[in-house]
Amino acid sequence: xxxxxxxxxxxxxxxxxxxxxxxxxxxxxxxxxxxxxxxxxxxxxxxxxxxxxxxxxxxxxxxxxxxxxxxxxxxxxxxxxxxxxxxxxxxxxxxxxxxxxxxxxxxxxxxxxxxxxxxxxxxxxxxxxxxxxxxxxxxxxxxxxxxxx
Amino acid sequence: xxxxxxxxxxxxxxxxxxxxxxxxxxxxxxxxxxxxxxxxxxxxxxxxxxxxxxxxxxxxxxxxxxxxxxxxxxxxxxxxxxxxxxxxxxxxxxxxxxxxxxxxxxxxxxxxxxxxxxxxxxxxxxxxxxxxxxxxxxxxxxxxxxxxx
DNA sequence: TGTTATTAATTGTTAAATAATGTATTGACA
DNA sequence: TGTCAATACATTATTTAACAATTAATAACA
Numbered sequence: 001x002x003x004x005x006x007x008x009x010x011x012x013x014x015x016x017x018x019x020x021x022x023x024x025x026x027x028x029x030x031x032x033x034x035x036x037x038x039x040x041x042x043x044x045x046x047x048x049x050x051x052x053x054x055x056x057x058x059x060x061x062x063x064x065x066x067x068x069x070x071x072x073x074x075x076x077x078x079x080x081x082x083x084x085x086x087x088x089x090x091x092x093x094x095x096x097x098x099x100x101x102x103x104x105x106x107x108x109x110x111x112x113x114x115x116x117x118x119x120x121x122x123x124x125x126x127x128x129x130x131x132x133x134x135x136x137x138x139x140x141x142x143x144x145x146x147x148x149x
Numbered sequence: 150x151x152x153x154x155x156x157x158x159x160x161x162x163x164x165x166x167x168x169x170x171x172x173x174x175x176x177x178x179x180x181x182x183x184x185x186x187x188x189x190x191x192x193x194x195x196x197x198x199x200x201x202x203x204x205x206x207x208x209x210x211x212x213x214x215x216x217x218x219x220x221x222x223x224x225x226x227x228x229x230x231x232x233x234x235x236x237x238x239x240x241x242x243x244x245x246x247x248x249x250x251x252x253x254x255x256x257x258x259x260x261x262x263x264x265x266x267x268x269x270x271x272x273x274x275x276x277x278x279x280x281x282x283x284x285x286x287x288x289x290x291x292x293x294x295x296x297x298x
Numbered sequence: 299t300g301t302t303a304t305t306a307a308t309t310g311t312t313a314a315a316t317a318a319t320g321t322a323t324t325g326a327c328a
Numbered sequence: 329t330g331t332c333a334a335t336a337c338a339t340t341a342t343t344t345a346a347c348a349a350t351t352a353a354t355a356a357c358a
Contacts, residue, residue: 003294008219015286016278020179025221026293027176030169032224035346044313056158064338070157072174075181075315079339084313101322101337129165131298137164140292144175145152147289149280184316193344213307224346228308233344250306250353 023147041118042088046073050081051115054091054107061104063096090114172296190267191237195222199230200264203240203256210253212245239263 003022004010012018034045043051053070054062068078082105085091090111096102107115129137152171153159161167183194192200202219203211217227231254234240239260245251256264278286 001297006297007221014275015283015290016275019278019281019286019290020275021221022290022293023172023176023179026297027172028222029297030172032346046314065336072156072170073177073315077315077339080314083339099323099337103338126163126165126169129168129296131295132168132292134164136292136295137168139288140296141164141168141171143281143285143289143292144171146280146285147278148150148155148175148178181315195345214305222346226308226345226347229345232308248306248354252307 037121038118041114043085043090043114046071046076047081047085047090048115048118050078050085051090051107051111054105055112055115058107058112061094061096061106063102064105065102067105085111187267190263192234192239192263195220195225196230196234196239197264197267199227199234200239200256200260203254204261204264207256207261210243210245210255212251213254214251216254234260 003018003025006025007021012021031045038045038048049072050067053067057066064078064082067082068074071078082091082093086093088110090108092106092108094104094106096104132140152167152174156170156174161170180194187194187197198221199216202216206215213227213231216231217223220227231240231242235242237259239257241255241257243253243255245253281289
């Protein structure tokens with residue numbers, strides 16, 4: 001659906017304004033698709049993000065700050081996300097012996113199994129990209145990188 | 150900053166995956182910039198969005214459902230946002246005489262004045278777009294539209 | 299006109315974003 | 329080397345938002 005129809009706005013003051021609004025709206029669409037997708041596995045997109053970071057470190061532990069700096073949303077509360085994952089037995093948390101300020105967070109077998117299960121269906125989640133061909137995907141990636149500067 | 154550096158990930162499984170993550174990350178960057186910008190005026194980006202919709206209707210009232218369908222995030226709670234704006238005397242809310250289920254929401258003089266004040270500095274908010282030229286902005290807009298299909 | 303379906307909005311609940319606080323470690327300097 | 333300030337790390341508190349469930353009013357129709 002065209003942006004103008006989706007938010008029932010007939011015109012924009014400038015291409016800049018349309019771009020900003022388009023980006024926010026598009027990412028909100030993708031975010032709600034992702035929420036729906038991950039719900040069947042009992043986790044949120046942010047929790048999935050944390051699990052992936054932990055798998056990247058496995059079998060080594062990760063500190064909360066390491067997780068935080070790798071997260072997509074730097075401002076979100078890593079402590080609370082880890083707590084939620086721990087309640088679901090998807091991660092383990094233990095005091096770090098070298099530095100008592102830190103905690104060692106490690107993904108569990110259950111956590112790895114869940115990620116493996118998700119990956120199988122993950123291709124579905126990327127179906128949003130079907131509408132674009134390879135050249136278009138590449139240029140979108142490049143343009144987004146450039147926009148952030 | 151390049152996406153890989155920003156989230157400390159060396160590679161992605163596919164261009165699709167990189168695209169999805171890039172989009173989420175980029176929109177999160179823009180969202181936090183906007184939060185920062187609007188904070189000086191005591192409102193959130195979503196509240197700004199509601200005020201703009203109300204200005205579009207002014208001097209006619211708008212119902213909560215009309216506001217909701219024009220919002221960028223359809224699932225967010227328009228009732229509560231309006232309540233927050235009412236506490237700041239930026240909108241008025243009154244029972245609709247024709248249909249007692251509905252409420253008439255109208256932007257106040259104070260609300261219009263705040264929007265006018267914001268618009269003056271609004272150009273600053275679009276500085277993110279400075280990194281792209283006109284052609285690039287247009288193609289980014291087109292690609293985002295296409296992605297949502 | 300009584301019953302059910304639909305529409306409108308609010309309230310409740312859960313989760314996430316941001317701010318503030320607490321605690322451990324490091325480093326500077328007497 | 330003992331003390332204090334600065335820093336780093338994480339947690340807890342607060343605000344805000346997302347989504348679900350509920351309440352109330354109107355419309356539709358037998």
